[in-house]
Amino acid sequence: MKKISLLGATGSIGQQTLDVIKCHPDQFQLVAMSFGSNLELGRKAISNFSPSLVAVNDFNAYSQLKEEFQNITFTYGAEGLIEAAVISEAEIVVNAVVGSVGLLPTLKAIECKKTIALANKETLVTAGHLVTEHARIYGVDLLPVDSEHSAIFQCLQGENPKSLERLIVTASGGSFRDRKREELADVTVDEALNHPNWSMGAKITIDSATMMNKGLEVIEAHWLFDLPYEKIEVLLHKESIIHSMAEFHDRSVIAQLGSPDMRVPIQYALSYPERLPLSSTKQLNLWEVGKLHFEKADFERYRCLQFAYDSGKIGGTMPTVLNAANEEAVGAFLKGQIAFLQIEDLIDKALTKHSVISSPDLHIIQEVDKETRQFVQTLYS
Ligand code: NDP
Ligand code: MG
Numbered sequence: 014m015k016k017i018s019l020l021g022a023t024g025s026i027g028q029q030t031l032d033v034i035k036c037h038p039d040q041f042q043l044v045a046m047s048f049g050s051n052l053e054l055g056r057k058a059i060s061n062f063s064p065s066l067v068a069v070n071d072f073n074a075y076s077q078l079k080e081e082f083q084n085i086t087f088t089y090g091a092e093g094l095i096e097a098a099v100i101s102e103a104e105i106v107v108n109a110v111v112g113s114v115g116l117l118p119t120l121k122a123i124e125c126k127k128t129i130a131l132a133n134k135e136t137l138v139t140a141g142h143l144v145t146e147h148a149r150i151y152g153v154d155l156l157p158v159d160s161e162h163s164a165i166f167q168c169l170q171g172e173n174p175k176s177l178e179r180l181i182v183t184a185s186g187g188s189f190r191d192r193k194r195e196e197l198a199d200v201t202v203d204e205a206l207n208h209p210n211w212s213m214g215a216k217i218t219i220d221s222a223t224m225m226n227k228g229l230e231v232i233e234a235h236w237l238f239d240l241p242y243e244k245i246e247v248l249l250h251k252e253s254i255i256h257s258m259a260e261f262h263d264r265s266v267i268a269q270l271g272s273p274d275m276r277v278p279i280q281y282a283l284s285y286p287e288r289l290p291l292s293s294t295k296q297l298n299l300w301e302v303g304k305l306h307f308e309k310a311d312f313e314r315y316r317c318l319q320f321a322y323d324s325g326k327i328g329g330t331m332p333t334v335l336n337a338a339n340e341e342a343v344g345a346f347l348k349g350q351i352a353f354l355q356i357e358d359l360i361d362k363a364l365t366k367h368s369v370i371s372s373p374d375l376h377i378i379q380e381v382d383k384e385t386r387q388f389v390q391t392l393y394s
Pocket of ligand 1: 020021022023024025026027047048049050051052070094108109110111112114132133134135158159160211212213214215216217275
């Protein structure tokens with residue numbers, strides 16, 4: 014029985030993780046969970062899974078649940094989130110919170126030698142060097158939940174990492190893949206939230222529309238698989254059937270395919286190195302799909318992809334700025350404070366203004382994250 018602490022239980026990944034846990038009650042047990050403020054889903058998860066510890070970010074939700082469930086320990090705020098990440102009973106921590114708020118709990122969980130099932134890609138973008146170094150020092154596995162990285166991870170099983178030549182990360186193209194750049198000036202939040210292949214949280218859906226999601230994933234792949242950016246390629250593939258590919262020295266390319274369903278990579282991270290059945294997922298029938306399409310990624314159409322490659326290559330604090338500026342800009346777009354194309358402009362301004370600091374420690378990363386958010390806010394408020 015693997016004991017799990019789930020950070021971000023009320024989110025899109027969190028709910029699907031609970032689904033996977035529910036399908037295998039003899040394999041997995043939820044011992045702790047965290048969420049932000051979604052009282053309804055939080056309450057439901059507590060009733061269904063009876064974790065011994067629940068961390069809540071919102072004070073009102075925390076106070077209310079504490080009254081309702083007197084036999085469960087509740088913790089609150091940023092410190093509460095860390096308590097859930099380090100709880101001694103858990104051997105795996107699924108990090109499914111959104112944003113760089115996931116960094117500290119990841120580092121603390123690593124220090125407590127928990128296996129990390131990482132959905133929270135912002136953690137690796139903002140401080141990839143710290144997280145991977147920490148994992149190495151403490152001898153902890155970082156298991157990818159993101160579908161592309163899970164695909165690559167699956168392709169690499171049994172292979173010598175030294176024979177890896179190139180990673181091909183596939184991209185659906187997001188909500189606006191069939192529109193020209195000129196047609197993006199007046200798009201609404203609702204249009205941007207309408208992803209063709211995946212149902213996900215709001216922030217990542219916008220990131221998919223700007224293609225920043227793929228940019229963040231390129232940086233994530235760089236850290237997880239230790240390859241230079243020149244060897245990580247993005248390929249547009251609108252069906253989201255091939256989840257990504259690995260090319261080896263001998264020019265063999267191995268791909269992982271499947272119906273688009275996040276429960277597959279989530280379950281693989283939880284059951285690794287085993288595979289478990291997942292009968293509720295649609296079987297892939299390629300005759301039903303008929304054709305698979307591929308296109309080269311256009312860096313002028315998707316400026317965020319260029320920003321991500323550039324920031325990743327510069328390294329140091331540049332990816333921290335990229336991530337923080339993006340989180341602020343996407344937040345402002347979702348609140349209707351800026352237009353869609355302004356997301357790129359704000360990120361561009363933040364990157365241009367920043368003087369990079371190499372090999373930043375945690376303190377510097379947190380400072381740069383804060384300053385970047387403040388700077389971006391001055392640009393639109
Ligand atoms: P959601 O927005 O759906 O969920 C985010 C979760 O984090 C919620 O439980 C939310 O709580 C909680 N949360 C938000 N802010 C805080 C905070 N300050 N403190 C504590 N908890 C907080 O996001 P997704 O599930 O879509 O994404 C989660 C992560 O996984 C992201 O990094 C994303 O990029 C990545 N990912 C997601 C995929 C997907 O299919 N959704 C695919 C691949 C990667 P509440 O809602 O209760 O406030
Ligand atoms: Mg992905």
